[in-house]
Amino acid sequence: MFNILGIDRPLLHAARKLLYFWVRTHVLPQEPAALELDPAKPVVYVLQRRFLSNLLVLSRETEAAGLPPALKPLAAGRVRDSRSFFFLSRPRPWLFAARTPAYSSLMRRLVAAAHSDPAFDVQIVPVSILWGRAPDKEHSIWKLIFAESWGRQRAFRRLFTVLLHGRNTLVRFSAPLSLRAIADEDRDRAVTLRKLARVLRAHFRHQREIAIGPDLSHRRTQLDGLLEAPRVRAAIDALAQDNGGGPTALRRAQQEARGYAWEIASDYSYPVILIFRRFLTWLWTRLYDGVEVCNFDTVVNIALDHEIIYVPCHRSHIDYLLLSYVVFNHGLMVPHIAAGVNLNLPLLGGFLRRGGAFFLRRSFKGNRLYAAVLNEYLHMMIAKGYPIEYFVEGGRSRTGRLLPPMGGMLSMTVQSFLRDSSRPGAARPIAFLPVYVGYEKLFEGRTYVGELLGRPKKKESLFDLLASLRELKKNFGKVHVNFGEPIRLADVLTAEHAEWRNEEVAEDARPAWLAAGIEQLKARIASGINTAAVADPVNLVSLVLLATPRHALDEQQLARQLDAYRRLAHDAPYAGRVQVTALSGADIIAYCEKLKLLQRQPHALGDVLYFTQDDAVLATYMRNNILHLYALPALAACLLTQNRSLNHRHLLRLAHAVYPFLRAELCLRWNDDELDAALEGCLHALSGMGWLARSERDDMYAAPDIRSDEYAQLALLGQALRPTLIRYFITLATLHRKGSGVITPTELEALCHLQAQRLSLLREFNAPEFFDKTIFRIFIDTLTRNGRAELRGDGRLHFGEALQKASGEARFVLPADVRQAILHMAHTDAETDAPDGAPREAA
Numbered sequence: 001m002f003n004i005l006g007i008d009r010p011l012l013h014a015a016r017k018l019l020y021f022w023v024r025t026h027v028l029p030q031e032p033a034a035l036e037l038d039p040a041k042p043v044v045y046v047l048q049r050r051f052l053s054n055l056l057v058l059s060r061e062t063e064a065a066g067l068p069p070a071l072k073p074l075a076a077g078r079v080r081d082s083r084s085f086f087f088l089s090r091p092r093p094w095l096f097a098a099r100t101p102a103y104s105s106l107m108r109r110l111v112a113a114a115h116s117d118p119a120f121d122v123q124i125v126p127v128s129i130l131w132g133r134a135p136d137k138e139h140s141i142w143k144l145i146f147a148e149s150w151g152r153q154r155a156f157r158r159l160f161t162v163l164l165h166g167r168n169t170l171v172r173f174s175a176p177l178s179l180r181a182i183a184d185e186d187r188d189r190a191v192t193l194r195k196l197a198r199v200l201r202a203h204f205r206h207q208r209e210i211a212i213g214p215d216l217s218h219r220r221t222q223l224d225g226l227l228e229a230p231r232v233r234a235a236i237d238a239l240a241q242d243n244g245g246g247p248t249a250l251r252r253a254q255q256e257a258r259g260y261a262w263e264i265a266s267d268y269s270y271p272v273i274l275i276f277r278r279f280l281t282w283l284w285t286r287l288y289d290g291v292e293v294c295n296f297d298t299v300v301n302i303a304l305d306h307e308i309i310y311v312p313c314h315r316s317h318i319d320y321l322l323l324s325y326v327v328f329n330h331g332l333m334v335p336h337i338a339a340g341v342n343l344n345l346p347l348l349g350g351f352l353r354r355g356g357a358f359f360l361r362r363s364f365k366g367n368r369l370y371a372a373v374l375n376e377y378l379h380m381m382i383a384k385g386y387p388i389e390y391f392v393e394g395g396r397s398r399t400g401r402l403l404p405p406m407g408g409m410l411s412m413t414v415q416s417f418l419r420d421s422s423r424p425g426a427a428r429p430i431a432f433l434p435v436y437v438g439y440e441k442l443f444e445g446r447t448y449v450g451e452l453l454g455r456p457k458k459k460e461s462l463f464d465l466l467a468s469l470r471e472l473k474k475n476f477g478k479v480h481v482n483f484g485e486p487i488r489l490a491d492v493l494t495a496e497h498a499e500w501r502n503e504e505v506a507e508d509a510r511p512a513w514l515a516a517g518i519e520q521l522k523a524r525i526a527s528g529i530n531t532a533a534v535a536d537p538v539n540l541v542s543l544v545l546l547a548t549p550r551h552a553l554d555e556q557q558l559a560r561q562l563d564a565y566r567r568l569a570h571d572a573p574y575a576g577r578v579q580v581t582a583l584s585g586a587d588i589i590a591y592c593e594k595l596k597l598l599q600r601q602p603h604a605l606g607d608v609l610y611f612t613q614d615d616a617v618l619a620t621y622m623r624n625n626i627l628h629l630y631a632l633p634a635l636a637a638c639l640l641t642q643n644r645s646l647n648h649r650h651l652l653r654l655a656h657a658v659y660p661f662l663r664a665e666l667c668l669r670w671n672d673d674e675l676d677a678a679l680e681g682c683l684h685a686l687s688g689m690g691w692l693a694r695s696e697r698d699d700m701y702a703a704p705d706i707r708s709d710e711y712a713q714l715a716l717l718g719q720a721l722r723p724t725l726i727r728y729f730i731t732l733a734t735l736h737r738k739g740s741g742v743i744t745p746t747e748l749e750a751l752c753h754l755q756a757q758r759l760s761l762l763r764e765f766n767a768p769e770f771f772d773k774t775i776f777r778i779f780i781d782t783l784t785r786n787g788r789a790e791l792r793g794d795g796r797l798h799f800g801e802a803l804q805k806a807s808g809e810a811r812f813v814l815p816a817d818v819r820q821a822i823l824h825m826a827h828t829d830a831e832t833d834a835p836d837g838a839p840r841e842a843a
Contacts, residue, residue: 121180132165235372312435338390400624434484434528440477484532531575547719552610559585572685637718
C-alpha cells in the first residue's frame with residue numbers, strides 16, 4: 001500500500017477529515033478554469049514548506065475544485081510516483097539549517113526526464129497556503145509564534161498556527177509553469193534544476209509578500225528611525241533656531257516632531273483587520289445587495305513586481321473600507337490608507353489606524369517640520385514596499401463627477417521614488433492603480449445635496465456616525481468596484497524626461513521637468529478611473545429620465561431608450577474595461593422600482609415612470625458617474641438635432657471647439673489627435689442604430705425625420721449633455737459682455753454661479769450641481785490654458801477674437817430661446833453691475 005510522508009493513505013484521509021472540522025479555507029482563483037490547465041499534460045503541484053497540514057489542505061482543495069488530485073499516482077512518460085506533488089523545501093535540524101536544502105527526488109526525476117526526452121513536459125502548479133496573514137513584527141512574540149511570517153516554522157509552532165489561524169486559511173493556485181520551457185533554456189541538467197528551484201522560490205516569495213506584506217518593525221522603532229532621517233533632523237534644527245536655539249528649544253522641537261510622527265503613523269494590527277473583515281461582511285449584507293468586483297486579476301499581476309499605489313475615486317466614506325475589504329478578501333495585503341485627520345475621532349480613529357490608516361492634515365502650508373515628517377514617513381512606507389492608497393481628488397465628490405486631481409501626495413510619491421532611483425536596485429517599481437467605485441444609492445446623498453444648495457459642510461463627529469446607523473434599515477442596491485489599467489510611474493517619467501534614471505535627485509529637489517510629469521500623471525489617473533466606469537441600472541435610468549422636461553417617460557419608450565444606450569455602449573465602447581449592466585431595459589425598470597427609485601403612474605395609454613423631485617436631484621449624482629461614457633455621442637446628437645444636418649468637416653470642427661472643455665470637466669480619455677477617430681466611431685454607431693443618416697455623395701450627416709421615434713431618441717441623448725453646454729455658454733457670454741481686462745477669474749466664477757442658479761429656477765434645471773462653482777472654475781481654467789483668454793499681471797482676464805468666435809458658435813449647439821435667456825441675463829448684469837469705468841457692451 002502506498003504511503004505519503006510515511007503515513008498510509010487511509011490515515012491521511014482520516015487526518016484530513018479531522019483537520020477540516022476546524023479549518024476553513026478561502027481558495028483563489030474561485031474558478032478552476034482560470035488556471036487554463038492543458039488536459040493532455042500531467043499536473044504536478046508544488047508546496048513551499050514540508051508540513052502535513054499543507055498537504056492535507058492541498059489534497060482536499062484539489063478534489064473540491066475538480067482539479068487533478070494531488071494524491072493521485074503520477075504517470076508522466078517514464079516517471080512514475082505515488083503522488084502528484086512535491087515540496088520545495090523542508091525543515092532541517094538546527095545544526096544543519098545553514099546547509100542548502102536538498103531537492104525533492106520527484107523534482108530531480110522530472111528534470112532528468114525533460115532532458116532525456118525532448119517531447120516530455122509536465123505542468124508544475126505552485127500552491128501557496130497561508131495560515132493567517134499578519135505581517136511579522138520584530139518585537140511581538142505572539143506574531144512570531146502564531147501567525148504566518150517570514151521566519152522558519154517548526155512543527156510545534158505550526159500546531160499553534162493551525163489552531164489559531166486555521167479558520168482564516170488562504171489557498172492560492174497559481175498559473176502552471178511548463179517544465180519543457182524551462183528545460184529548453186539550458187542543456188545542463190543541474191543548471192535546470194537550480195533554475196526551476198530559483199523560479200519557484202521567487203514565486204513563493206512574491207506570493208507571501210503580496211499577501212502578508214514586507215516585514216514590519218515595531219511602530220516605535222519605525223518612528224525612531226524616521227526622526228533620525230537627515231531631512232527631519234534639518235527641520236528640527238531649523239525650528240529650534242527659529243525659537244531661539246539652545247537645548248530647551250531643541251528638545252521642544254524634537255517633541256513636536258515626535259508628536260507629528262505619532263499623529264500621522266498607522267499602527268497595523270492583524271486582529272483588528274480580522275475584526276473589520278467580520279464587521280464589514282455583516283455591514284455589506286445589511287446595506288447592499290452585493291459587491292461586484294471586476295478586473296481584480298490586474299491587481300494580482302501588477303503586485304508581483306511593482307509596489308501598488310491604489311488611487312480610487314472618492315464618492316463616499318465607504319470607499320476606503322470597501323477597497324480594503326475587497327483587496328483582503330482576494331488574498332492581498334490591506335493597503336495603508338491616507339486619511340484626513342478629521343477622521344481621527346475618539347475610538348474610531350484608533351480602529352482605523354490599526355486597520356492601516358495614516359492621518360494627515362488637509363493643509364500644512366508653512367509648517368516645514370510637519371511636511372518633513374510626513375514626507376519621510378511616506379518615503380519609509382514606499383521604500384519598505386507597502387501598498388498605499390490615497391484619493392487624488394482630495395475630498396469626496398459632491399456632484400458625481402471626478403474632482404480635479406490634486407498634486408500633493410502624487411508629488412511626494414514621485415519625489416520619494418526619485419530619491420532612490422539613482423541607486424541600482426534600491427527603488428522598487430511603482431504602479432498607480434486607478435479604481436472606480438460606483439454606488440447605486442449613495443449613503444451620503446442627501447447631505448451632498450444640502451451642501452450644493454449652500455449649507456455649510458458639517459465636521460465629522462462620533463455622534464453623527466452613530467446617528468447614521470439608522471440608515472442600515474435601507475436598501476442601497478449594489479456596489480461596483482472595477483480596477484483600471486495600471487500606470488507605471490517609470491513610463492510616465494520616461495515620456496516626460498528620458499534621462500531621469502541617470503540623474504541623482506536630492507531629497508528636497510524639484511527638477512524643472514517634474515511639474516509637467518505630475519500634471520501628466522494626474523491626467524492619466526483621472527482618465528484611468530473613468531475608463532473603468534460601470535454603467536449600472538440606476539446610472540442608465542438617471543441618464544435617460546433627467547434628460548426629459550419633467551423627469552418622466554412612457555414605460556415602453558424608457559425601456560427602448562435604455563436598450564439603445566446599452567447597444568451604443570457596445571457598438572461605440574468608451575474603453576475596454578467599462579462594464580455595462582446585462583439587464584434589459586424592462587429588467588432595469590423593474591430593478592429600479594424594487595430600489596424605490598422609480599415611481600409609476602398608471603395610465604390607460606401606458607404607464608408613466610418618473611422621479612420625484614427629491615430623487616431627481618439625487619439622480620444627477622448617479623448620471624454624472626457615467627456621463628463621460630456618452631459625452632461624444634451626446635455631443636453629436638446635440639449638434640445634429642439643433643442643425644438637422646451638418647457637413648462632416650463642419651461637424652468635426654465644432655466638436656474640436658467644444659472638446660477641450662468637455663475633456664477638462666469629464667476627464668475624457670482622448671487627446672485632440674485622437675478625437676476624430678473616436679467621434680467617427682460614435683457617428684458610425686449612431687448611423688447603425690438608425691439615429692443618423694450619412695450621405696456619402698456630399699459627406700453630410702442628417703438627423704431622422706422629426707416625427708420619427710429615432711429622432712425622439714436622438715434628441716433625448718443630446719439633452720443629456722445640453723446642461724453642460726449651457727454652462728459653457730453662460731461663461732463665454734458673461735465674459736464677453738463684461739469685456740476684456742475687466743473681471744478676475746474669481747469674480748467671473750461667482751457671477752456665473754449666480755446666473756446659472758437663476759437660469760436653473762427659470763428653466764427647471766432641477767439639479768444643484770448645475771450651478772456648482774467647481775465646474776465653472778474648471779471651464780475658466782481651460783479657457784486660459786487653450787489660449788482663448790489670458791490671465792495677465794493685473795489679475796484680470798483678457799481675450800480677443802478667438803473667444804468672441806467661440807461665443808458666436810453657440811447657435812450651432814443651443815436652442816434660440818436658451819441662448820436668448822443667457823444673453824439677456826449677461827446683458828442685464830453688464831448694464832447694472834459692471835465696475836465704474838468698465839466698458840458696457842451693446843446687446
